[in-house]
């Protein structure tokens with residue numbers, strides 16, 4: 001299949017999805033990939049459907065998936081082997097996690113993958129999605145599968161029928177993961193009806209545990225996350241960074257506007273999160289106390305020794321630091337302070353909580369909002385250091401983030417009043433190496 | 435049972451253990467209670483065995499547990515109701531989590547508890563421990579049950595026989611938690627062979643998820659955690675706090691002594707964790723690089739604006755802050771810096787990793803070591819703020835922590851050479867309110 005040896009294989013992982021069609025496998029694969037990439041764990045999805053369409057064209061009849069159709073079986077095996085080969089190559093070229101997004105529903109297919117991965121010293125973690133609610137499946141088909149290229153020429157009724165036939169064929173050769181069977185040595189998790197039940201078998205290592213914790217937090221109920229910075233602070237006005245200043249007159253007006261805006265959304269159960277700093281707490285002051293929670297991990301990037309300075313002062317008094325940071329803003333850590341990357345890692349545990357929540361208003365700070373926004377925007381791992389520290393998050397503006405099946409919709413709502421601009425664009429000289 | 439209304443009931447939780455005797459229920463209950471208390475979630479264990487011994491004396495024959503012994507059944511039910519009553523009272527008096535440490539192995543018993551708790555608006559989370567390895571059970575009985583007061587007069591053989599009879603009687607009335615049964619609405623987790631398999635059903639809310647994550651990290655394989663501060667730094671020598679200074683001559687000597695000491699322990703797989711600061715990294719410099727990992731969450735308590743000052747300078751220049759901190763060292767947060775409590779919360783995610791590990795050397799800082807030590811010492815929640823900031827963690831000394839069934843054994847090994855003393859004792863005026 002692939003002959004090279006994989007270096008550092010014990011730090012790499014193959015995540016294999018398992019499940020019948022329309023069980024949210026690709027949805028989970030994408031969520032997981034965005035999450036891992038955000039933490040700079042280089043991750044790529046290998047989707048069998050895409051390989052199949054590329055190789056065979058998009059219009060395969062349902063009978064292609066019949067396990068008794070020997071031609072179909074053979075072809076599908078070669079698709080699987082090709083995708084696996086690419087995945088292993090990717091790990092060999094520096095990737096850390098490869099996600100095999102396919103049904104992987106037969107025991108034999110999984111054994112083939114386990115064997116190939118073992119040969120290269122890489123372990124496999126299986127994630128099976130099980131859904132026994134017929135109406136959810138129908139809904140998935142109508143919402144997602146209708147748009148598949150293979151169905152572009154058909155009526156909704158025919159698509160539903162065809163896709164259900166496909167599922168029936170898959171069921172014939174489907175073996176669910178089972179800790180008491182031949183697969184007792186495999187490491188896996190099973191997700192029943194997204195968020196309801198989880199079975200975790202032999203989870204091994206920190207990376208697998210992080211994946212388990214994350215997937216235990218994911219849901220797909222409709223909701224929005226409203227991301228906002230605090231109202232303008234007196235430090236903002238004077239161009240100073242850090243500190244624990246209160247709001248200006250204009251900042252207070254924003255807190256009023258924000259309250260009104262959220263009220264108009266008519267969300268009864270919305271929760272409000274702030275940092276531990278005065279300016280976010282004051283911005284949330286008009287909300288019902290019982291709905292507000294304060295998190296120190298939402299505090300602004302710590303500028304360490306330079307806390308309380310202006311950009312101008314830093315430029316004049318500490319030109320070497322100014323230079324260093326301009327060149328590599330994402331990784332640059334202030335003396336006795338933090339880098340953007342540090343902020344991302346401290347936000348990770350909170351992100352799991354955020355995934356579990358329903359409607360949520362998060363009132364935080366420029367750097368913290370940038371870090372969260374990079375997650376919602378699904379910025380690819382190799383762009384993070386270049387893009388994240390320059391994302392625009394203006395004062396007195398709400399970013400309404402609505403998670404969907406293929407990523408988040410992000411709307412920008414300027415509430416005003418006018419406030420100073422605290423954005424510093426990317427200098428031309430910035431060439432962020434790792 | 436208990437008639438008062440419980441205030442704030444939606445923030446409270448009853449954790450009910452489930453399982454046959456000798457399945458590590460009490461072990462899990464204690465681990466969980468220490469963990470929650472450390473995070474200032476007030477938790478108490480209500481152990482049916484202790485109630486039984488108190489009420490009935492300690493010598494009940496195995497037949498007491500026969501579900502066909504109507505007297506025994508009645509008596510055991512009244513024990514359960516009494517314990518539950520105390521638990522609910524405890525929640526009513528300000529407790530946040532009450533752990534019901536009992537077999538709770540019959541459906542009827544669990545339904546009684548669910549009903550009573552629902553009546554007071556408190557939810558129940560069940561934690562079932564299942565072990566099907568006969569040799570592990572025998573081992574548990576020999577190691578732990580031999581010491582029960584009821585067995586003080588018997589030979590090991592007779593104890594093993596009697597305890598196994600007790601287990602057989604429990605099996606007669608044992609119904610495992612089952613998501614497809616009458617208990618489908620219950621919220622629970624099942625732990626199979628500690629660490630091997632987990633089943634999680636309808637986990638609800640942040641507190642339950644924290645408990646799930648923690649219990650998924652617990653193991654009982656033998657290991658030790660070696661806790662050490664960095665070698666003496668130039669800042670230590672000058673009495674300064676914070677900063678990112680390197681080691682003194684004497685500090686370097688400690689790093690040599692530490693390496694030798696760990697080598698002598700003969701632990702092939704030991705891992706080394708440091709903070710992101712120079713003094714811990716330098717202390718670990720002699721260890722094989724591949725074994726060392728750096729964590730920013732292990733960094734010293736951030737003194738914010740007072741970083742780089744000496745205690746004397748703070749006393750003279752910022753007497754009000756010095757006063758405030760002396761009065762309430764645990765909760766006091768330095769301007770733009772951290773409190774001890776802040777350090778505890780940022781350590782929480784790492785603690786889960788620490789629980790999962792085997793032998794481990796953690797090289798950190800005075801305040802961070804105090805926080806970790808408070809966890810290993812199982813300091814009760816109401817003593818934390820008073821005790822934790824004054825725990826003695828001298829320089830050039832290893833604390834060898836060996837987790838056991840009833841808590842940790844902690845040995846102090848002074849390796850030298852001599853170093854300055856950085857400990858500041860508790861002033862008489864310290865009366866820490868919350």
Ligand SMILES: Nc1ncnc2c1ncn2[C@@H]1O[C@H](COP(=O)(O)OP(=O)(O)OP(=O)(O)O)[C@@H](O)[C@H]1O
Pocket residue numbers: 019020021022023024025026027028049102103129130131136139140143144191192193194220405
């Ligand atoms: N665990 C789940 N169970 C059922 N539906 C889910 C689950 N997770 C996500 N969904 C929903 O499934 C739909 C997406 O289906 P998706 O394309 O991910 O399925 P799939 O399993 O990849 O199907 P296929 O095998 O055809 O590729 C979305 O509507 C999403 O909200």
Ligand SMILES: Nc1ncnc2c1ncn2[C@@H]1O[C@H](COP(=O)(O)OP(=O)(O)OP(=O)(O)O)[C@@H](O)[C@H]1O
Pocket residue numbers: 453454455456457458459460461462483536537563564565570573574577578625626627628654839
């Ligand atoms: N999940 C587990 N399965 C089996 N043994 C365990 C488990 N967790 C801990 N142990 C071991 O069990 C022993 C402690 O038993 P413990 O007293 O906690 O059992 P118990 O279930 O509370 O028994 P009883 O019902 O008699 O109170 C220890 O040796 C501990 O290491």
Ligand SMILES: [Mg+2]
Pocket residue numbers: 025026027049101
């Ligand atoms: Mg898919």
Ligand SMILES: [Mg+2]
Pocket residue numbers: 459460461483535
């Ligand atoms: Mg017990």
